[in-house]
Amino acid sequence: MAGKKSARAESHRDLLRQMLRIRRFEERCVELYSGEKIRGFMHLYIGEEAVAVGVSHALTADDVVVSTYREHGHALIRGVPATTIMAEMYGKATGCSRGRGGSMHLFDVARRFYGGNAIVGGGLPLAVGLALADKMQDRNRVTVCFFGDGAVAEGEFHECLNLAALWRLPVLFACENNLYAMGTALARSHAQTDLALRAAGYGVAAWPVDGMDVLAVADAAARAAEAIRAGAGPHLVESRTYRFRAHSMYDPDRYRSKQEIEQWKKRDPIDALVASMKAEREITDDDLAVLEKEISEEIDHAVAFAEQAPVEPVEDLSRFVYSETSETSGRARVGPVEAAS
Amino acid sequence: MSAANTITYREAMREAIREALRRDDRVFLMGEDVGAYGGCFAVSLGLLEEFGPERVRDTPLSEAAFVGAGIGAALGGMRPIVEIMTVNFSLLALDQILNNAATLLHMSGGQLNVPLVIRMTTGAGRQLAAQHSHSLEGWYAHIPGLRILAPATVEDARGMLWPALEDPDPVLIFEHGSLYGVSGQPGPGQVDITSAALRRSGKDVTLIAYGGTTGKALAAADVLSAEGTEADVVDLRVLRPLDDATIMESVGRTHRAVIVDEGWRSGGLSAEIGIRIAEQAFYQLDAPIQRVCTAEVPIPYARHLEEAALPQVPSIVAAAREAVAS
Structure with a gap:
């Protein structure tokens, strides 16, 4: 029993560490944005960390992740180094997309992280196709596709749920329902606001879950992933969550009340996990301080890496429009930039 | 054959x-x-x-x-x-x-x-x-x-x-x-996908076409030949990236160009080809570039209206005559 209990505590510490990494990384990003080190659109995940961390907990290194433009957290948890993420946001050559993507388009194929898609719903067909390729090549992988409540209004959501169900593809549809499509509340844009119900019409098993509870998300994702690996076809996990910050750095956040935001902050997924871990005597304040220090060092290192990173030469502007091969046959082999993590 | x-x-x-x-x-x-x-x-x-x-x-x-x-x-x-x-x-x-x-x-x-x-x-x-x-x-x-x-x-x-x-x-x-x-004839089963092809050689005018208009351009060239005008017919084959070299080589010899495109004229492929000729072979030209495109209407159903909307052999011939007469 003692072994089981300590394994559980270890798992909780890992979940906490991952959520904290996202939170602290993004808090640093805000400072860097204010300092004009990071530009363009930047969308923060703060408040929603339990979703990425809980869902990712169900994955192996061989699984595939397709994400949205609010993807710093997904990328970090997938193992994309904080250094190359930060360098990308700085627009540097050693960024994970060589400075061509920015905050919204992080990619790392070596970690099976297929991006950073900023067309709402646009990643779903890619996930269906990646899963189709796995199925046709007899690879037992799960493809996770993160998307928000806004994407459920897009035609691609409906087309893709049908197609994935029709072909019994190994896709875990991870819906991050944060209640707002940019500034439009769910109830202002959906006749049926129970999003899990929408999937049921396509024969896709769909479970709503408390997206502020990382253990609940992890449990639902694990059950879904297990069923998918067993050949049960696509599943949808709708995590009901909330973003504490505005939609993007440009958003004055006029469409929701301060009280509403404060109410949700009381359910902060990190605070909730820390409280339950303390109650179970799984963590002490000293442990927390050590964890915070480690994370702070990781982020300091990432910022230093990005600061000193070279920029892509302007002469390379038109690279990667077409593949760089010596002839027209054969796949391009231009790998991601390797960087110390 | x-x-x-x-x-x-x-x-x-x-x-x-x-x-x-x-x-x-x-x-x-x-x-x-x-x-x-x-x-x-x-x-x-x-x-x-x-x-x-x-x-x-x-x-x-x-x-x-x-x-x-x-x-x-x-x-x-x-x-x-x-x-x-x-x-x-x-x-x-x-x-x-x-x-x-x-x-x-x-x-x-x-x-x-x-x-x-x-x-x-x-x-x-x-x-x-x-x-x-x-x-x-x-x-x-x-x-x-x-x-x-x-x-x-x-x-x-x-x-x-x-x-x-x-x-x-x-x-x-x-x-x-x-x-x-x-x-x-199907040929050997593999072709290049990088270049345009000269489907017919002639010294007087270059007809540039692709896809469905290539056959019409060749038919127009036959009509022109009977009148004593010999046309080069360039089949673009590849619309992106365009094979500028084949186009310019032909225009450099004939000094006259007619672009045939079933797309609409405004902001279309024919405009792109025309400006490339102007950019790269302006001093080779002896006449204004001519274009034969689809009329700027949604394609209508009735046969006579549809035919009137599309590039046809007579309209290609007329454009070539205009180019040669200049």
Whole structure:
């Protein structure tokens, strides 16, 4: 029993560490944005960390992740180094997309992280196709596709749920329902606001879950992933969550009340996990301080890496429009930039 | 040419798909009615029976999903051939084609190439009216990251698919609907997908055409020849990247150019070719560049109206006469 209990505590510490990494990384990003080190659109995940961390907990290194433009957290948890993420946001050559993507388009194929898609719903067909390729090549992988409540209004959501169900593809549809499509509340844009119900019409098993509870998300994702690996076809996990910050750095956040935001902050997924871990005597304040220090060092290192990173030469502007091969046959082999993590 | 050696454009395309399916088990065909129906233009007739439903995949009427799934499958190591019934329907998948297929390689800093082939029917002439008849390949030729092919001959219909599948990047093949029944020799089975072709040589004027207008340009050249005017006919074959060298070489010899394009004139492919000639061969020109394009209307149904809307042999001949008279 003692072994089981300590394994559980270890798992909780890992979940906490991952959520904290996202939170602290993004808090640093805000400072860097204010300092004009990071530009363009930047969308923060703060408040929603339990979703990425809980869902990712169900994955192996061989699984595939397709994400949205609010993807710093997904990328970090997938193992994309904080250094190359930060360098990308700085627009540097050693960024994970060589400075061509920015905050919204992080990619790392070596970690099976297929991006950073900023067309709402646009990643779903890619996930269906990646899963189709796995199925046709007899690879037992799960493809996770993160998307928000806004994407459920897009035609691609409906087309893709049908197609994935029709072909019994190994896709875990991870819906991050944060209640707002940019500034439009769910109830202002959906006749049926129970999003899990929408999937049921396509024969896709769909479970709503408390997206502020990382253990609940992890449990639902694990059950879904297990069923998918067993050949049960696509599943949808709708995590009901909330973003504490505005939609993007440009958003004055006029469409929701301060009280509403404060109410949700009381359910902060990190605070909730820390409280339950303390109650179970799984963590002490000293442990927390050590964890915070480690994370702070990781982020300091990432910022230093990005600061000193070279920029892509302007002469390379038109690279990667077409593949760089010596002839027209054969796949391009231009790998991601390797960087110390 | 003996009749025994000839096949139709449709059969050539089918043979190309069959060969690809046999040659590489990563290749599969996917689209609306490609399987049980045999393809809406009967291109894939019999392939479902031969290769089974895994590799000849009927899809729901979900262009964005199945084109996007083709992109995803290509990222996952497959070599999909996605068929879209007509170019008008491809607009439902334009997001996937532009924002993903054409963009992922660059946006990912070189990590994600998309070895995908998308085939679709284009063009008018069959009284299918305004939602099945347009020639929008020029729009696609606007997009960096894509290679755009327009096979005008049976040989190209047979030979372009395999090199397109070998291309590490997305290739769109536009098949003019009026060509499926045309017969010709299939050739050795593989052709280059980088250059334009000189289909006829003449010293007096260059007719530049592609796809469905190539045959009309050749017919116009015959009419002109009877009048003593000899035309070069350049079949573009590849609409992106354009083979400027072949165009300029021809215009450099004839000093007169007529561009024939079934797309609309304003902001279209003919405008692009015209300005390239102006940029690169201005001092070679002895006459203003002429264009023969589709009238700026949605394609109408009635036969006489549709015919009047499209480039035709007499309008090409008239434009060439104008160029030569200057």
